[in-house]
Amino acid sequence: MSAILKQTALDWIASNERMIIGLSDKVWEYAEVGLQEFKSSKLLADTLEKHGFEVDRGVAGMPTAFIATYGSGKPVIGVLGEYDALPGLSQKAVPYREPLKVGGAGHGCCHNIYGASGVGGVLAAKAAMQAGKITGTVRFFGTPAEEIGVGKTFMVRDGCFNGVDAVMYHHPGPAYHSSLSDSNAMNSVKFIFHGSSSHAGTTPWQGRSSLDAVELMNVGVNFMREHVIPEARIHYVIKEGGGQPNIVPDKASSWYYVRAPQREIVDEIYNWILEIADGAARMTKTRCEVMFQVGVYNKLPNRTLAELFIRNMKEIGVPAYNEDELEFARRIGEQISPEARITWAYAVPGTRDLPANVCLDSRILEPWGEGKFLGGSTDSADVSWNVPTQKFETGCRIIGAPGHHWMNVAVSGMGIGHKNLIFASRVLAASIIDLVTKPEILEDARKELEKRKGGRIYKSPLPRDLKPPFDQFGSSQRT
Secondary structure, eight states: OHHHHHHHHHHHHHHTHHHHHHHHHHHHHHOOBTTOOHHHHHHHHHHHHHTTOEEEESGGGOTTOEEEEEEESSOEEEEEEOOOBBTTOOOOSSSSOOOSSTTOOBOTTOHHHHHHHHHHHHHHHHHHHHHHTOOEEEEEEEOOOGGGTOHHHHHHHTTTTTTOOEEEEEEEESSBBOOOOBOOEEEEEEEEEEOBOOBTTTOGGGOBOHHHHHHHHHHHHHHHGGGSOTTOEEEEEEEEOOSOTTBOOSEEEEEEEEEESSHHHHHHHHHHHHHHHHHHHHHHTOEEEEEEEEEEOOOOOOHHHHHHHHHHHHHHOOOOOOHHHHHHHHHHHTTSOHHHHHHHHHHSTTGGGSOTTOOSOOOBOOSOOTTOBOSOOOTHHHHHTTSOEEEEEEEOSOTTOOSSSHHHHHHHTSHHHHHHHHHHHHHHHHHHHHHHHOHHHHHHHHHHHHHHHTTOOOOOSSOTTOOOOTTTTSOOOOO
């Protein structure tokens, strides 16, 4: 029965490839940053609604977040979809640097594919479930602003994932795999120092420099680094430093990310940083305003779901590229240093064994990375503490290409990205069919989650009254 249903889903995708690719290309073209993905989220939500899903828009206080549901009863299988772009990475679908819009945003993490593959997967699963008269619920979560760690954390806090039995998602990446590595927990916070202005040349003693406070705080944090665990990551930017040199700045601000492998360690380091900020304000006789933006947990992987993805990848078979696509990859690969390729061995096992002229990794890897911590953070981690959750990746990125780079924007807007998109939609659809027809897989995934939690209880890092930070990119909420 499962094999027949899967074939029905794969046939549906084959008949609707152009529609799925069109969704990805439109989101690629829109290239909207986090919490401002108005056109992108509407396109995906409208498409799902048109195909018979019930859509709840503007969930968890975010106009660009939505939940689309098909079916009824148990099990409830969730699929995540993202669609936020990154500022400053606008790029045409060409193998050399050429912005589509100078200074504009671009999908440097390929989230245009991520959202569209999820839509393709759930629509195909719906077609198969209808054909086989299979009961169960498929739920697509339109999740904004992953790049700033916002969408899913607010959705988890507000109960959007309650009652879901498993969550899966696809992310374009360096190879065909499903990593079991952990992510860092994180706090995002802005520090705004308020002083008083004065003429810096004639009456500096009458001023109180907020910029001095920012710099003193940064110095304090940098001296603190020696005394926190090596896996911790603390990075910042100065958002505002004053107007011109002859005016003592009365306002200056910095934006910090504080990361560590466990939520408790983040809290410990964060509280120390708060004390440093307070000390900097005291030293400069300024006032410090703390604006907590968001907090996320470390990720809990799920081997049960990872093995399911790999089985379906092997059954479906990875995409084959034509000569134009391979040439596109080669031209980008020529701009990547041998050293950059070597460092990929840290992120993907066996990369250094690939020939130097291979620019796309078409291997299907067994689940790997158990106990390995990667430096980044993601809001999907908060989902993983509440529901068995796992992602898989497909080999869309050119070997050695940095994350959050124009090279990824270029690839995600042309044939290489398109083929990964369709392949991922197939894997998602097949995996949904497995989960709705084989309850033992869901039970194993649930037991694994409880074992990994080890009795620890998830508590949202977000204050109950905290609102989504709509101003992070200089724009306010639009309704």
